[in-house]
Amino acid sequence: MLSETKEKAEMTAQIIAQQKNTVILTGAGMSTESGIPDFRSESGWWRKIDPLSIATAEAVEENYSLFHEFYSDRLSTLSECRPHEGHYCLASWEKSGLVTLVATQNVDGFHQKAGSVNVEELHGSIHRFRCHNCGEIADKEEFMRQTTCRECEGKLRPSVVLFGEMLPETAWQRSMELVEKAELVLVIGSSLQVYPVSQLPAITRGKTALINRDETSADTDFDLVMKGSAKEILQYMDNYLKNAEV
Known part of the structure; x- marks a missing residue:
């Protein structure tokens, strides 16, 4: 890890330790190190297929076979993946009273699997199923078999x-x-291109920090920007917090 990133990670950890009121906002980049493809990188989902042809209500209604194939593949991929160490770091910070909420754009449920309790799934969950027409609850097996409501x-x-x-x-x-x-909003692995979640960091009264592998158009809006692996940076911050006996 570069020295500049380490310095900013320590500064971010100090804020977390001192203020004890941090909200985490995670995007697809938080889960890529668990083996899940993201969406907008060169190898992401949306480089391979047009999202507007699949991830829409119209696709459910007019091209269900393609919609079903896409989400079945995602579910199969998820079944082989697990939360990484960074997810567990966030869960431990919550347990220690340092993090008040994890708001996530991810639908994989990894924060909960790692032990985070205060989680808001802003884009829903891929592990819950319902009827597109009436909203009746369904289960995974029914969806995978393509049965109807x-x-x-x-x-x-x-x-x-x-x-x-x-x-x-x-x-x-x-x-x-x-x-x-x-007091701090820490954004992890989000390109901040999807409205309205992209607007969340701007409404805080506190500091803002960003962990992301790639540059984003919002980098200049943050107080601290750390480039690199979310898992590695979070582990570094977690070790710093433990050594500080928070």
């Missing part, structure tokens, strides 16, 4: 937020409230 015979889908759909109101409102009050 037991209530209205509608098409089944994961409970993820598709392009053009509203974010879950409760998750969004709680995230906004806690981000606004936070």
